[in-house]
Amino acid sequence: MSAHDSATVLRPIAVGGTAQAALGVFAFSFSFPATAWALEGFGPWTVTGLRGTLAGLLAGVCLLAAGARVPPRSAWPGLAAVAVGCAVGFPLLSTLALRLSSTTHSAVVIGLLPLATAAVGALRAGARPPRAFWLAALAGAAVVLAFTVQQSGGAGLTTADLYLFGALLVCAFGYAEGGRLARDLPGWQVIGWGVVAALPVNALTGALALTAEPVHGNWHGLTGLAYLAAVSQFGGFVVWYRGMAAIGVPRASQLQLAQPLLTLCWAVLLLAETLPATAVPTALAVVACIAATQRAGKGTGKGRGQSGGDGGGAPSQ
Template structure:
């Protein structure tokens, strides 16, 4: 495994650790904040931080290229509006640990997005590894909290998986021609004229919000929405969208682990067993060769 790919996988893993806290922190924040403010407020907070960073770094604005603006807008709709809205509403009725299992379908859909959106050629073995991983997390979902059948929360989470995978594919494509941190930064800046007014409109004016809840909100804005994507987009560009996307299988169990101290959802030995199985699937998937798309004009 070459150094660039290894670094891409490592960056993806760091991002997964940050993203794994999204559902537990969202569920915790929902105790005192409404899902609309969580969605728009976290994006506005991240957008303000991104704007300050871009100005300090004196980075050129990429909005003169129509294709770049198109991809920034499409990925923003998926990752800044669609996915956060779906999980914020779903997590009101679905435990964070159960939601984390449903999100275990992300690697499979990310691999599909890598083909449809980014032109990668993962090959059948990687799809097979993704399907096995998805099967494991689906089985776990049905055995732990999903026995009552799939409800509205699960449906919303599934829709979140689809739009999130599409957003990953588009932002990963952007990261081939922009720095990974610039992709998410300019996505957030592009959305600021929408997210900031909506955040102010849905702000809990007059309500008493505790410091821990504001801390969870800050985590969602700065780590889930901004810093995590610095690592994620860079990892996708270095290691390939389909292959690095397999690291998301581990995110399921990061979420389950964090749901214990944050939400009081204690894992059991079966969870640990499924976690070990998923880690093995990820290890196998990383040994599968991925054909990267040829550069334009390549021979």
């Protein structure tokens, strides 16, 4: 196959992978507003346990209906990271944070997740993205951090911030391991087996929390919980992991720089929170960083093995 033919074949894969990763980001951008809604009807431990339990049951039904085979033993350490990071750790820590902080503040702090995901993915795969990629990624993270400091009025880290930093750390490992596994397993099965593996822990958490925390069966609470279980915990990951498998963890992770800005919009529209005056210039700077990271990694991949979800991204390994 000629170089031209190879490029022609790989181009639709890259475009499709970018679109799927972007769709995952769009789905995740509603997660914090949905959590805020869920907290209107349930306590934080109840929200975490029930969303994980419902997602695990949904994933189990889908896996059975598709006749999916149990993954090989070699895949289970990675699936354990997905379960701990994406099905237990991030939901719990972010929900606890949202009890103490606004959706807008929390969304911007979690904006550091793309850099953490790219770093973990590259380290796990032994990848060497070009310097321009890392400079653009660091610039994006610096913009997000500056926005956070400005919004806090220069105050030190709060308890909510500590919850959020813990959430982004465990989630970065879950994202990176999920993207790596999605080379060999369909993306929906990666998150499917991950939430199924976490089902016993989440079911026990939900059962105990229901006896200890008050429940108010209002429309917001039920809608938020349903979204978290069906989309944030399962459906969004299906397209997210497929996107990472196609274009690589570092490149896909940088698309998430847009997620905090999308979440800010939903916070205004759905939660009536006040949009900070610096949101628009921050959004423009973030978009510029996304474009720079995508351009830095373009054209250096040599096939799915290198541009896939092993963490190497498009840059050669």
